[in-house]
Amino acid sequence: MDKFANVGWPEMLLMALIGFLLVFLVLVLLIYIMKAMGWFFTREHKAKVAASAATPHAHDHAISDQELAAAIITALKLYKSNLHDQESEMLTINRITRAYSPWNSKIHGLTQVPEKK
Amino acid sequence: MSTLLQTGNFIIESLGTFVETSGFMAFFVGDGWKFLAMLGIACFLLYLAIKKQYEPLLLLPIAFGMLLTNLPGAEMYHAELFAGGHVHWDIFVDNAGLIDYLYLGVKLGIYPCLIFVGVGAMTDFGPLIANPKSFLLGAAAQLGIFATFLGAYALGFTPNECGSIGIIGGADGPTSIFLTARLAPELLGPIAIAAYSYMALVPVIQPPIMRALTTEKERKIKMSQLRQVSKTEKILFPVIIAIVISVLLPSAAPLVGCLMLGNLMKECGVVDRLSKTVQNELMNIVVIFLGISVGATATAASFLNAQTLFILVLGIVAFSFGSASGVVLAKIMNLFAKEGKKINPLIGSAGVSAVPMAARVSQTEGQKADPSNFLLMHAMGPNVAGVVGSAVAAGILLAFLG
Numbered sequence: 001m002d003k004f005a006n007v008g009w010p011e012m013l014l015m016a017l018i019g020f021l022l023v024f025l026v027l028v029l030l031i032y033i034m035k036a037m038g039w040f041f042t043r044e045h046k047a048k049v050a051a052s053a054a055t056p057h058a059h060d061h062a063i064s065d066q067e068l069a070a071a072i073i074t075a076l077k078l079y080k081s082n083l084h085d086q087e088s089e090m091l092t093i094n095r096i097t098r099a100y101s102p103w104n105s106k107i108h109g110l111t112q113v114p115e116k117k
Numbered sequence: 118m119s120t121l122l123q124t125g126n127f128i129i130e131s132l133g134t135f136v137e138t139s140g141f142m143a144f145f146v147g148d149g150w151k152f153l154a155m156l157g158i159a160c161f162l163l164y165l166a167i168k169k170q171y172e173p174l175l176l177l178p179i180a181f182g183m184l185l186t187n188l189p190g191a192e193m194y195h196a197e198l199f200a201g202g203h204v205h206w207d208i209f210v211d212n213a214g215l216i217d218y219l220y221l222g223v224k225l226g227i228y229p230c231l232i233f234v235g236v237g238a239m240t241d242f243g244p245l246i247a248n249p250k251s252f253l254l255g256a257a258a259q260l261g262i263f264a265t266f267l268g269a270y271a272l273g274f275t276p277n278e279c280g281s282i283g284i285i286g287g288a289d290g291p292t293s294i295f296l297t298a299r300l301a302p303e304l305l306g307p308i309a310i311a312a313y314s315y316m317a318l319v320p321v322i323q324p325p326i327m328r329a330l331t332t333e334k335e336r337k338i339k340m341s342q343l344r345q346v347s348k349t350e351k352i353l354f355p356v357i358i359a360i361v362i363s364v365l366l367p368s369a370a371p372l373v374g375c376l377m378l379g380n381l382m383k384e385c386g387v388v389d390r391l392s393k394t395v396q397n398e399l400m401n402i403v404v405i406f407l408g409i410s411v412g413a414t415a416t417a418a419s420f421l422n423a424q425t426l427f428i429l430v431l432g433i434v435a436f437s438f439g440s441a442s443g444v445v446l447a448k449i450m451n452l453f454a455k456e457g458k459k460i461n462p463l464i465g466s467a468g469v470s471a472v473p474m475a476a477r478v479s480q481t482e483g484q485k486a487d488p489s490n491f492l493l494m495h496a497m498g499p500n501v502a503g504v505v506g507s508a509v510a511a512g513i514l515l516a517f518l519g
Contacts, residue, residue: 004276004518012270012279016263019513026365026509027256027502033357034249041350 143189151417152189158420159184159412162310171317175290175408179309182412183420186216193217194413199224202302220410223298223305228407229291230375235400236291236504237379238392240472242354244498247343250450250460255502257446258468259510261286261439265431266514272427277301280514282428285312286435287507288319289470294411295372296511300518306415307425311432319474320481322433323440323466327482330444331462335451336486338461340495348384355381362509368519369512376508436469443468443499460495467496470503 136142143149162180166173186194194216198205204224209217222228245251266283274282281297281304293312297305315322328336355377363370382392443465451459463482467475479496 007276009270012267012276015276015517016266019266019510019517020260020263022513023259023506023510024253024256026362027252027506029365030358030361030505031249031252033361034246034252034354037350037353037357038246038249038344041347042344 138190140189140191148417149189151421152187154421155187155415155417156184159187165314172313174404175313176317178405178408179313179412179415182216182409183306183415184412185409186413186416194220194410194416196303196414196416196419199302202299216410216413219406220413222403222406223294223410223414224302226295226298226371228403228410229295229298230371231399231403232291232407233372233375233508234379234382235395235403236472237355237376237381238383238396240376240380240383240501240504241497242380242501243346243351244343244494245501246346246350246354248495248498251464251498252502252505253450254443254447254465254468254499255504255506256468257465258439258443258499258503259287259506260442261435261437261469262507262510262514264438265435268434269427269431272431274424274427275301277518278304280518281308282431283435284308284507284511284514285315285428285432286439287470287503287510288312288316288436288439288475289504289507290316291407292372292470292507292511294407296514299515302414303419304424304428305411306420307428308432309411310415311429315432315436316471316474319469319471320478322436323475323478324482326437326440327444327463327466327478330441331448333486335448335462336483337490338451338459339487339490340459340461340464340492341457343494343498348386351384352381355384358505362505362512366509366512366516368515369508372508372511373505376504439469440466440475461490461492464492464496464499467500468503468506470500470507472500472504473497475503476500 140152144153159180162176162183165171166176166180185191191214193214195212195214198209198213198217199220204221262283264283265286266279269279269282270276277300281293281301284293284296285308287293290309290312294305294309297308301308359370359374359377362373379392379395382388382395444462445465446468447460447462447465451462454460461479461483463479464476467479469475476493476496476499480491480493483490483492
C-alpha cells in the first residue's frame with residue numbers, strides 16, 4: 001500500500017515548511033560552529049593587534065628590518081623598471097641548419113612533374 | 118530447377134526476416150516513431166553539448182546514453198529490471214545489457230557520491246569559513262526546492278516525485294540524481310536533463326532576476342575583504358561538517374560525507390596523489406558512467422509525455438525561486454547590517470549550488486554596475502554553502518519521503 005495515499009495539501013505544506021526550516025536550522029547551527037572556530041583561531045592574532053594598538057609609541061617611528069628591506073626592494077624595482085636595455089638594432093642570422101630527414105628530402109619527394117607527351 | 122527455386126525462396130525469406138528484425142523496420146511499426154523522436158532529441162542535446170558547450174562534460178554522455186537506449190532492438194537498457202524502484206536480481210544476470218550494469222552505480226547511489234568526493238577535492242571552502250554568514254544565503258536559496266515541491270504537487274505528481282522535481286532547484290546535478298534514483302527512479306532521465314540544462318543556463322536565467330530585485334545602488338555595494346583562513350581551520354572544517362551534519366541528518370551522510378572526504382584530501386596536503394586522482398581520473402570515469410546510464414533511462418516511454426514537459430517547466434521555476442530568494446535574503450540581512458558590513462545582494466543568487474558558475478554570474482553583474490567591484494570570492498561563500506545546503510535538503514526530503 002502506498003504510504004502517501006492519505007497525504008493531502010495540509011501534510012504537503014507542513015512537510016515543505018518543516019523541511020525548509022530544518023535546512024535553515026542546520027545551516028544556522030553551522031554558522032555558530034564556524035564562528036566559534038573562527039574566534040578560536042583568530043583570538044591570538046586579535047590579541048596581538050590589540051596589544052600593539054595599546055603601545056603605539058614603541059612602533060611609531062621604528063622601522064623594522066623587514067620594512068626596510070621591502071622599501072629598498074621596492075625602490076630598486078622602480079629604478080630598474082625605468083631602465084631600458086640598449087639593444088643592437090642589427091639582426092644577423094648566424095646559422096641556418098636544415099637537418100636531413102627523408103620527409104624533407106628532395107630525392108624522396110613526390111614533386112616530380114610528370115612528363116607531358 | 119526446384120533446388121534453385123528453393124534456394125531463391127530461402128534467400129528471400131532470410132532477407133525478409135532480416136528486414137523485419139532490423140531497427141529500421143521498428144521505426145515504422147506501432148509506437149516506433151517515438152524512437153525516432155527520441156533519437157532526434159538525443160541529437161539535439163549532442164548539438165547543445167558540442168556546438169553550444171552547455172555543460173558538455175555531462176550533457177554529451179547523457180545525450181549519447183539517450184541515443185543508445187533508443188536504438189530499436191539494441192536492448193542495452195531494460196527498465197523492467199529496475200521496475201518498482203528495486204533491482205530485480207533474480208532476472209538481472211540473464212537479461213541485463215551493458216547499460217543495465219552501468220546503471221547499478223546510479224541505482225545504488227555510488228556515482229553521485231563518488232562525484233561529490235571529486236567536487237569536494239576541487240572546492241575551496243575558505244570564503245565560507247571566513248564569512249560563515251554565507252550559510253544563510255545558501256539556506257535561503259533552497260527555498261526554490263520546497264516551493265517547487267508544492268508546485269509539483271499542484272500539478273498532480275506524487276509526493277516522492279515532488280521531492281525529486283523540487284531538488285532541481287538546488288542546481289546540483291549529483292544531488293538531483295542521488296535523490297531521484299531513490300525517490301522516483303522513473304523520472305531520472307528528465308530530471309537529470311533538466312538539472313544539467315538549467316545549470317548550464319545559469320548565466321542566462323539569473324541576471325534578469327538579479328537585476329529585477331536589486332537597485333543600482335545595491336549592486337554597487339563593495340564588501341570588506343575576507344579574513345585569512347588558516348590551514349588548520351581548513352582541515353578542521355570538513356571533519357566538523359561531516360560529523361555535525363551526518364549526526365543530525367544520517368540520510369545526508371553519504372553526500373556530505375563524500376564531499377567532505379574529498380575536501381579533506383585537498384586541504385590536509387599529505388595525500389596529494391589521492392586528491393589529484395579524485396579530481397581528475399576518478400571524477401572523469403564516474404562522469405562517463407553516470408552520464409551514459411542516466412541518459413539511458415530516458416526511454417521513449419518514460420520521456421515522451423506531459424510529465425517531462427511539466428518537469429522542465431517546474432525545473433526553471435525552482436531555479437528562479439532559488440536565485441530570487443538568495444537575493445531577497447541578502448537585502449533583508451542588509452537591513453540589520455552596520456554600514457561597511459553590508460552585503461552586495463548580487464551574491465545571494467550564488468546560493469544555488471552550480472559551482473562556480475553562479476559565483477561568476479554575481480561577479481559579472483557586480484562589475485557591470487561598478488567595474489572596480491570584485492565579488493567573486495564573496496560569492497564563492499554562498500555558492501559552496503549552497504552545495505552543503507542542497508545536500509542537507511536532499512537528506513531531509515529523503516528522511517521524509519524515502
